[in-house]
Structures are given as structure tokens and as C-alpha cells.
Amino acid sequence: MGNERVFAGIGGIVFLAVGIGIGVLIGWYSGPDRVNTSMENALSEEESEIQQRLLDLIDNTQIDENLRFLTSEPHVAGRPQQYVLAEWVRDKFTEYGFDSSEIVTYNVLLSYxxxxxxxxxxxxxxxxxxxxxxxxxxxxxxxxxxxxxxxxxxxxxxxxxxxxxxxxxxxxxxxxxxxxxxxxxxxxxxxxxxxxxxxxxxxxxxxxxxxxxxxxxxxxxxxxxxxxxxxxxxxxxxxxxxxxxxxxxxxxxxxxxxxxxxxxxxxxxxxxxxxxxxxxxxxxxxxxxxxxxxxxxxxxxxxxxxxxxxxxxxxxxxxxxxxxxxxxxxxxxxxxxxxxxxxxxxxSNQRTDAWNVIGTIRGSVEPDRYVILGNHRDAWAFGAIDPSSGTAAMMEVARAFGVLLKEGWRPRRTVMFGSWGAEEYGLIGSNEWVEEYSKNLDNRAVAYLNIDIAVSGTYTPDFGSTPNLYNTIRAATKLVPDPNPDEFENGAVTTVYDRWSLRDSGEDEPGIHDLGSGSDYAPFLQVVGVSAVDYTFVHDKATIPISPYPMYHSVYETYELVKNFYDPDFYYHQASSRLFAEMLRDLADSKIIPLNCAVYADRIGDFFTALKEGETGQKMVNDGDLSFDFMEDAVENLKVKADAFENYIANTLDKSDILAVREVNDRLMNFERSFIDPLGLPGRPTIRHVVFAPSSRDSYSSDKFAGIIDTMFDIDNNTDPEKWGKVEQQLAAVTYALASAAHSLELDMA
Structure with a gap:
């Protein structure tokens, strides 16, 4: 009986101590001077000093060292040196302090x-x-x-x-x-x-x-x-x-x-x-x-x-x-x-492994939202321009982000770095990863930034993008110092934007071309509907009509070529890295995701006008007895809804309401998904974007409303009795997608 009293007394003391401890913890985390960290992060704006700190961290000499290493041996997809480089990338991500870094393997058909x-x-x-x-x-x-x-x-x-x-x-x-x-x-x-x-x-x-x-x-x-x-x-x-x-x-x-x-x-x-x-x-x-x-x-x-x-x-x-x-x-x-x-x-075609490397920095507020920067790692030989200039630049962006992590900063959204294998064979590494994680990416991917080639010339930057990223691109170029301002007289150029604007033929803003295929942005855009950017520094293609660059895919694409004739001090590579670093930071850390739907809608309006008034549209009306009335209504409605949505963000949205901010961001992110047709384009079931798609006659270039263009191709010689019905079907599919995009922005729809 005495022992029972002792045990009961000890139990009471323990219970009391635990209770006091819990009370202290509750008081610590709920007191007026202890604001919940997650709530604080969610309400916070991006840190302006981080922007400049990130740009300052990008080191041209590091990029030089990266390229020298990457090009020391041929690294064809599926060959042993490719795995050596995959391990190097993985280990670098770990060294930089990323939350995770892993090699993802796919067994695919390659050719040798x-x-x-x-x-x-x-x-x-x-x-x-x-x-x-x-x-x-x-x-x-x-x-x-x-x-x-x-x-x-x-x-x-x-x-x-x-x-x-x-x-x-x-x-x-x-x-x-x-x-x-x-x-x-x-x-x-x-x-x-x-x-x-x-x-x-x-x-x-x-x-x-x-x-x-x-x-x-x-x-x-x-x-x-x-x-x-x-x-x-x-x-x-x-x-x-x-x-x-x-x-x-x-x-x-x-x-x-x-x-x-x-x-x-x-x-x-x-x-x-x-x-x-x-x-x-x-x-x-x-x-x-x-x-x-x-x-x-x-x-x-x-x-x-x-x-x-x-x-x-x-x-x-x-x-x-x-x-x-x-x-x-x-x-x-x-x-x-x-x-x-x-x-x-x-x-011979052979089953072999292709290796992707995925490095992840977990977001502090929205870890379930991904901003992805990617480059492929494989080359046909040494690949000093394609892709290793891009690999060298991306790894320097990763290093800079790692430094910021160690200094205590963390992006609002999750940042992912993708080093893709077997791109040269047909975008295989990125495509397989997108297919495997398509459901996750559909729900969580904000944007994809592609840095296939950092520098293939030193004349001007060259961007391809979905229209909702135009403003993000131009904002970044206005922040990044020009790599060679002495090239211009009277201090006319201080930023990359200055150079781009001076050397572009656009009337108002420097031009951005439309995305087709030919690099790793394609599966993100075509399979899932993730907004994307592709970029490189290029030569003057107006006076030197060489595409994409003289030594393309030859054995002479070496480190010596880049060092002696392209970018001896790697200042242009540095500018490319800075551009991607800033776009990545902006998309990952801004409270409101910088995706502009109104710009996109206006661009679609331009595409529609070109289709309707062009030779193809006139033939559809005159020979096929088709009408553009429904599509025109859908285009105009989309422009109205997009303008209203952007006006709401700018003037009405309560940015201290974290749920309202989340809702707006989700709509911005998902807007691109509206243009995905699950059935795909005619004869191309894995090409699903009804606004932008690679041309069926040149996979590198882009067609607008490609389903219509494909069914109209050489229609005079087409003996299919259902040919005009197939054109009409594609016209209806595009009209439906445009209407869906407008619905996704309606403010009175929860």
C-alpha cells in the first residue's frame, strides 16, 4: 500500500511536469511576441535585397570552370561518361545544400x-x-x-x-x-x-x-x-x-x-x-x-x-x-x-538507361508549388555549346541559390533543378519524367524555364515563351547588367534589355518568339500545359543567316571553340545565368505569381486575326463554308475576362488575405492548362496544346491553332470526303478551349 502511494506521487509529479512543459510551449508559440512563422512567411513580401544579392553571386569564373570540366570527354546519352556527369550534378546539388538530390533512371531505346x-x-x-x-x-x-x-x-x-x-x-x-x-x-x-x-x-x-x-x-x-x-x-x-x-x-x-x-x-x-x-x-x-x-x-x-x-x-x-x-x-x-x-x-537500336538528376529546394510557404529550371546534359560529342554552355550556367545558378540557403533565405515556392538525359535523341529524359509525374505537375507546376544553350552568339538575347511570361522576361532583362556595354557608344546600353531593345526590330517592345519543339520545354507545355521560357544569347541572324550556329552537333564544338571565339571571359554566360536566376527567383518568391493572362489573351487575339484574314482562313470560309463567329466570340470574351482578372489583382485583391492570394495564384498557374486537349492533335495524341504546337512539317517551329493548320494542309489534294468535317471539328475544339480559359478567370466563380 505504501509503494502504491509512492508510485502515485511520482506519477502525479510527472504529469504535472509534462503539463507545465506543454503550457510553456503553448505560451511560447502563441504569445503576442511569438507570431506563427508560417503565417508570417505567408504574409511577407519578397525581400528586395535578395534580388541584387543573387545577381552578385553569379560568378563568370565558376561557369568557365564548369564548362571546362563538362566538355573534357564526350558524353553521349546512355554512355558511361553520362552517368559520371549525372553523379557530379547530384553531388553538387547536395554540396550546395539542396533539400534533396537524386538520380532518376529510365530504361529507353537509344541508337548507336x-x-x-x-x-x-x-x-x-x-x-x-x-x-x-x-x-x-x-x-x-x-x-x-x-x-x-x-x-x-x-x-x-x-x-x-x-x-x-x-x-x-x-x-x-x-x-x-x-x-x-x-x-x-x-x-x-x-x-x-x-x-x-x-x-x-x-x-x-x-x-x-x-x-x-x-x-x-x-x-x-x-x-x-x-x-x-x-x-x-x-x-x-x-x-x-x-x-x-x-x-x-x-x-x-x-x-x-x-x-x-x-x-x-x-x-x-x-x-x-x-x-x-x-x-x-x-x-x-x-x-x-x-x-x-x-x-x-x-x-x-x-x-x-x-x-x-x-x-x-x-x-x-x-x-x-x-x-x-x-x-x-x-x-x-x-x-x-x-x-x-x-x-x-x-x-543499332539498344535498350539502355537514361539518367535525370532532380535537385529540390523546398518552399517556405507553398512547398506544393514548383518552379522548375532545366537543362539537358547529353551531347553528341563534347557539346561545349549544346548543351554544356547551358549546363555550366545552370549549375552556377544552383550554386548561387545554395549560398542564399546557407545565409538563411528560402524561396516562397519550391524550386526544382532538372538535369535531363537523352534530350538529343528526342527529349527523352524530360519527357519520361513529365509523363511519370504528370498528375503532380498538373496540380503543382507554376512554370518551366529552359536553358538548353546559354550562349551561341554574342549579339542579342533570344527568347521563346508563352505570352503570360513576357513581362517576367522583360523585367529580368532590365535588371541584368549588359555583358559588354563598351560595345556601344555614349553609354547607350547598360542592361541586357537595352541591348535587346536596340537590336530588335520590334516597334514597341523587343520581340519574343513562339514555342515549337526541339528542346525540353516541349513536354512540359504539350503534355501538361505548364507555361515555359526558352532562351539563349545568339549571333546576328539578319546578317549571318546560320541556324542555330556554325559548329552545331559536330566534334569541333569544344571548350577551345567557346574560349577562343565566343566568350573568352564568360561574361555572356554570366549574363545568361543571371537572367535565369532572376526569373527563377521572381516566379518562386513573388507573392503574386508574375504570369499575365491579359497579355496572353491579347496575343491569342493577334493569332486569331492572322488565321481568319490569312489564306487558310479565307479558304475555310469560301471553300469549306465554315464560320469563325463562335471562335471570334470566344476570343473577345477571353480578352474581356483576362483584363478584368488582371484589374482585380492590381486594384481589388486584398494581398493580406492569404486564401485570396492562393486562389488568384492557382488561377494564374492553371490558365495554361485550359489549352490542353486530352485527345491531342490529329494524328499526334501526345501533342495537346491547341494554341501552340510544333509544326507537323517542321518540329522545330511553331504553328498557332495547329489542329486547324494540320487538317487544312494541302486540302485541295485531299480526297477524304470528311476533310471539311475534320477541319470544323478542330475549329470547335479550339473554340471550346478558349471558352474554358475564360471561365477559369471568372471572378464570380469560386
């Missing part, structure tokens, strides 16, 4: 050339020999590019190839098809020249190389040879590498010819272990080329083109190979008229 002696991919000139058995090899294209600087010496560089090319050997007569665009093949048909069962030779440029292969096959060609013509990759009289920055005659452009984006075997779904994979053979859904495709340098192209039969081409088809008369073909002129071209292509 044979490296076995005797199995090299080549283009050969076959000459008939009366005294021997059949055709003999007279000449063949080079199988490697001779190194021209220290980086390229004694390195394991894959030979030039076009990824996913059909494997095998084809022989036939040669036909020159300019850039192998649809209009080029139509022009040949008008001249009475057929490419059926012929081998086509064409210039790189103007459109995506995969579309060239697709069109060549559609018109009946049995093979496609691609070359980089000096007219498209050099400037007359200017030195070529290593004496200048232009492509030497031995340079070959590598690249993918996949028709589509993402892992070919798992279209629409992530390439995880449990995924269903289409059989590589026997499915036409995969987007794999059906004919051999191979790149050669201009020095080899000159040999083959100099033997061509036929009439001289029109002026627009003439390239810049010195001493060459460009002819259509088919075949070779005497004495080579009995000779042929052989393509012997040894490539």
Missing part, C-alpha cells in the same frame, strides 16, 4: 553506330567495271572527323551518324532535294523528277532532320544523305575552325531522326520497369525512320554532287560549295552515268 572495324557507316560511289564482277567502290565518305584542337585528340568519339536510322545497305541513283522539305519534293515533282527508289541528297537546315527523313520516305526515296552546306554554316571569306568559328569542310552534323518525343517504345507513358513496351519491329507508332539516313561533311558532298546529271538547279537551291554547279539529277553524268551510290549504314 557500329564501332567494329569494317562495319563503319559510309556513303560510297560505285563504278561499273566491265573486266570484273559488277560494281567497284571508287570513293567513300569519311568515317570520322580529324581533330583540330587539344580536346578532340585521342578521345573516344562516336563516328558521325543519325540516330534511329534504318540499318542496312541501299543502292541507287542520286537526286538532289535542296533542304528535303515538303515543298522541295513538290518542286521536284513539278519538274517531272521522281525520287521513287532513288537516294536523296539534301542540305541540313530550315527544318528538323527527322522531318527530312520522314518526307523523303513518304515520297518514295530509299535513302537520305544529309550534308552541312557552306552556305548554311559558314560566311564567305571568314576563316573556318580552328582559325575561326565556322564549320570546316570536314565537319559533320550528328543528330536524331526520331519522329516524335520521348522513349519510342513507351509513347504516352513513362519508361519505368512496369511499363508496356511496343515491339521495336512491327509497330508504325514508334516514329522510327524507315529508310537509312546518314550525315556527311561538305568535302564529301562536293564529290558526289560534282558528278550529278540533270539541269542546273534554280538559284534558291544553290549552296555555297566552291566550284560546284548544283544539279537535280537523277544519277550521274558521263563518264559516270553507269555508276551508283551505295549507303551502307551500320546502326
Amino acid at each position: 553506330p557500329s564501332e567494329v572495324d569494317g562495319e563503319e557507316s559510309v556513303v560510297q560511289h560505285l563504278v561499273y567495271n566491265d573486266t570484273e564482277d559488277g560494281y567497284q567502290v571508287e570513293y567513300e565518305s569519311q568515317t570520322s572527323e580529324p581533330p583540330l584542337d587539344e580536346t578532340g585528340k585521342d578521345k573516344d568519339v562516336l563516328p558521325p551518324f543519325n540516330a534511329y536510322s534504318a540499318n542496312g545497305t541501299v543502292e541507287g541513283e542520286l537526286v538532289y532535294a535542296n533542304y528535303a522539305r515538303v515543298e522541295d519534293f513538290f518542286a521536284l515533282e513539278d519538274l517531272g523528277i521522281s525520287v521513287q527508289d532513288k537516294i536523296v541528297i539534301a542540305r541540313y537546315g530550315k527544318i528538323y532532320r527527322g522531318d527530312k527523313g520522314k518526307f523523303a520516305a513518304q515520297f518514295g526515296a530509299k535513302g537520305l544523305i544529309l550534308f552541312s552546306d557552306p552556305a548554311d554554316y559558314t560566311v564567305l571569306g571568314e576563316p573556318v575552325y580552328p582559325d575561326g568559328l565556322y564549320l570546316p569542310p570536314t565537319g559533320s552534323q550528328r543528330g536524331s531522326c526520331l519522329d516524335g518525343s520521348g522513349d519510342p517504345l513507351t509513347p504516352g507513358y513513362p519508361a519505368v520497369e512496369s511499363a508496356y513496351r511496343y515491339p521495336e519491329n512491327g509497330s508504325t507508332y514508334l516514329g522510327l525512320p524507315t529508310i537509312p539516313i546518314h550525315p556527311i561533311p561538305s568535302v564529301n558532298a562536293k564529290y558526289f554532287l560534282s558528278l550529278m546529271e540533270g539541269d542546273e538547279v534554280i538559284e534558291e537551291w544553290r549552296g555555297g560549295i566552291e566550284g560546284l554547279t548544283y544539279k537535280y539529277g537523277p544519277g550521274f553524268a558521263a563518264p559516270s552515268n553507269e555508276s551508283l551510290v551505295r549507303m551502307r549504314i551500320s546502326t
Whole structure:
């Protein structure tokens, strides 16, 4: 009985102590001098001093060091060096103090050339020999590019190839098809020249190389040879590498010819272990080329083109190979008229791993809202411009954010850094990640910023974006110091915006182009409907019409090229990093997300006017007996609702009401989602944005209202009795999306 009293007394004391402790804690956290931290953070405005501190932290010498390391070895997707770099990025994110950093792996279908002696991919000139058995090899294209600087010496560089090319050997007569665009093949048909069962030779440029292969096959060609013509990759009289920055005659452009984006075997779904994979053979859904495709340098192209039969081409088809008369073909002129071209292509498609790296800084107020900055890590060789200039710049942004974290700052929203694998093969790494996390991204992603290439020239910045980010872009450029103000007289330029405005042809504000495809912003925009920005510093394309830059995807795209001819002190890389750092901070830390729906609506109005009043719209009305009345009403209503919404934010919204702020931000974030059609565009189910989409005739460029444009293409020759019904269906789909976007902004709808 005495023991029971002792235990009871001890229990009472413990209970009392616990109660006192809880009371002290409650008093500490609820007292008038102890404002709840979460509430305080939610009500706080962005810290103005952080903006300048972030810009000051971006160090050009760090970017230089990053690029030197990243380009020390070739780093093709799926190869061992790619994993080495993935580990480096992951470890850097951890070192910088990120809340998490992980490698995310997908098993995907990639493509590689044979490296076995005797199995090299080549283009050969076959000459008939009366005294021997059949055709003999007279000449063949080079199988490697001779190194021209220290980086390229004694390195394991894959030979030039076009990824996913059909494997095998084809022989036939040669036909020159300019850039192998649809209009080029139509022009040949008008001249009475057929490419059926012929081998086509064409210039790189103007459109995506995969579309060239697709069109060549559609018109009946049995093979496609691609070359980089000096007219498209050099400037007359200017030195070529290593004496200048232009492509030497031995340079070959590598690249993918996949028709589509993402892992070919798992279209629409992530390439995880449990995924269903289409059989590589026997499915036409995969987007794999059906004919051999191979790149050669201009020095080899000159040999083959100099033997061509036929009439001289029109002026627009003439390239810049010195001493060459460009002819259509088919075949070779005497004495080579009995000779042929052989393509012997040894490539193989292989299942292998692609590695993404995701680094995350958790937001202090809205951790469930993501602002994402991304760059792909893989290259066809050393990739000093594409993508490693972007990788080097992004890693410096990450380092600067890490310093701020260690100094006690944290963004309002979660910031994510994505280092994508296998972009060069068809946006595979980013596409698989977006597919795997599409539900999360649909509910949580605010915007995606893409830094594929930081610097490919030093003339002016070049932006592509969804219209709601126009103001965010221009605001950032007005804050970032110009990388070379001494280039201009009388102090005319102090910021990047000054340079951009001075050198842009826009009447009011410097122009921002529309997004198509060709880089990692595409799956975010097309699959989920996440607003996006793409950017690089470029050369003067008006006077130097080279796209995207002279050494594109060649073995000569090295650290020495960048250091000696582009950005010796890395000031332009520094400016690019600062631009992305400021846009990332603005989107992640502003109380009201800087996405402007009214600017977007006005831009859609411009697109509508161009469609209705243009040739396509007039044909729809006159030949198809279609009306734009419903679409016009939807456009005008969208503009009214967007203006009212922006006016509400500016003049009425109580910014101390955290729930009202959250509601507004959700509407701003979700506005882009209104333009996503879950059924996709005609024949392109994974392309879902009804306002912006890559052109079906050039995946790099953008079509507005692409569903309408696709169904209207070559409609006069379309024998489908339902063709006008399909156009009308797309017109209705766009009208519905515009109406949905307007509904999403209505202030009287909770």
C-alpha cells in the first residue's frame, strides 16, 4: 500500500511536469511576441535585397570552370561518361545544400553506330567495271572527323551518324532535294523528277532532320544523305575552325531522326520497369525512320554532287560549295552515268538507361508549388555549346541559390533543378519524367524555364515563351547588367534589355518568339500545359543567316571553340545565368505569381486575326463554308475576362488575405492548362496544346491553332470526303478551349 502511494506521487509529479512543459510551449508559440512563422512567411513580401544579392553571386569564373570540366570527354546519352556527369550534378546539388538530390533512371531505346572495324557507316560511289564482277567502290565518305584542337585528340568519339536510322545497305541513283522539305519534293515533282527508289541528297537546315527523313520516305526515296552546306554554316571569306568559328569542310552534323518525343517504345507513358513496351519491329507508332539516313561533311558532298546529271538547279537551291554547279539529277553524268551510290549504314537500336538528376529546394510557404529550371546534359560529342554552355550556367545558378540557403533565405515556392538525359535523341529524359509525374505537375507546376544553350552568339538575347511570361522576361532583362556595354557608344546600353531593345526590330517592345519543339520545354507545355521560357544569347541572324550556329552537333564544338571565339571571359554566360536566376527567383518568391493572362489573351487575339484574314482562313470560309463567329466570340470574351482578372489583382485583391492570394495564384498557374486537349492533335495524341504546337512539317517551329493548320494542309489534294468535317471539328475544339480559359478567370466563380 505504501509503494502504491509512492508510485502515485511520482506519477502525479510527472504529469504535472509534462503539463507545465506543454503550457510553456503553448505560451511560447502563441504569445503576442511569438507570431506563427508560417503565417508570417505567408504574409511577407519578397525581400528586395535578395534580388541584387543573387545577381552578385553569379560568378563568370565558376561557369568557365564548369564548362571546362563538362566538355573534357564526350558524353553521349546512355554512355558511361553520362552517368559520371549525372553523379557530379547530384553531388553538387547536395554540396550546395539542396533539400534533396537524386538520380532518376529510365530504361529507353537509344541508337548507336557500329564501332567494329569494317562495319563503319559510309556513303560510297560505285563504278561499273566491265573486266570484273559488277560494281567497284571508287570513293567513300569519311568515317570520322580529324581533330583540330587539344580536346578532340585521342578521345573516344562516336563516328558521325543519325540516330534511329534504318540499318542496312541501299543502292541507287542520286537526286538532289535542296533542304528535303515538303515543298522541295513538290518542286521536284513539278519538274517531272521522281525520287521513287532513288537516294536523296539534301542540305541540313530550315527544318528538323527527322522531318527530312520522314518526307523523303513518304515520297518514295530509299535513302537520305544529309550534308552541312557552306552556305548554311559558314560566311564567305571568314576563316573556318580552328582559325575561326565556322564549320570546316570536314565537319559533320550528328543528330536524331526520331519522329516524335520521348522513349519510342513507351509513347504516352513513362519508361519505368512496369511499363508496356511496343515491339521495336512491327509497330508504325514508334516514329522510327524507315529508310537509312546518314550525315556527311561538305568535302564529301562536293564529290558526289560534282558528278550529278540533270539541269542546273534554280538559284534558291544553290549552296555555297566552291566550284560546284548544283544539279537535280537523277544519277550521274558521263563518264559516270553507269555508276551508283551505295549507303551502307551500320546502326543499332539498344535498350539502355537514361539518367535525370532532380535537385529540390523546398518552399517556405507553398512547398506544393514548383518552379522548375532545366537543362539537358547529353551531347553528341563534347557539346561545349549544346548543351554544356547551358549546363555550366545552370549549375552556377544552383550554386548561387545554395549560398542564399546557407545565409538563411528560402524561396516562397519550391524550386526544382532538372538535369535531363537523352534530350538529343528526342527529349527523352524530360519527357519520361513529365509523363511519370504528370498528375503532380498538373496540380503543382507554376512554370518551366529552359536553358538548353546559354550562349551561341554574342549579339542579342533570344527568347521563346508563352505570352503570360513576357513581362517576367522583360523585367529580368532590365535588371541584368549588359555583358559588354563598351560595345556601344555614349553609354547607350547598360542592361541586357537595352541591348535587346536596340537590336530588335520590334516597334514597341523587343520581340519574343513562339514555342515549337526541339528542346525540353516541349513536354512540359504539350503534355501538361505548364507555361515555359526558352532562351539563349545568339549571333546576328539578319546578317549571318546560320541556324542555330556554325559548329552545331559536330566534334569541333569544344571548350577551345567557346574560349577562343565566343566568350573568352564568360561574361555572356554570366549574363545568361543571371537572367535565369532572376526569373527563377521572381516566379518562386513573388507573392503574386508574375504570369499575365491579359497579355496572353491579347496575343491569342493577334493569332486569331492572322488565321481568319490569312489564306487558310479565307479558304475555310469560301471553300469549306465554315464560320469563325463562335471562335471570334470566344476570343473577345477571353480578352474581356483576362483584363478584368488582371484589374482585380492590381486594384481589388486584398494581398493580406492569404486564401485570396492562393486562389488568384492557382488561377494564374492553371490558365495554361485550359489549352490542353486530352485527345491531342490529329494524328499526334501526345501533342495537346491547341494554341501552340510544333509544326507537323517542321518540329522545330511553331504553328498557332495547329489542329486547324494540320487538317487544312494541302486540302485541295485531299480526297477524304470528311476533310471539311475534320477541319470544323478542330475549329470547335479550339473554340471550346478558349471558352474554358475564360471561365477559369471568372471572378464570380469560386
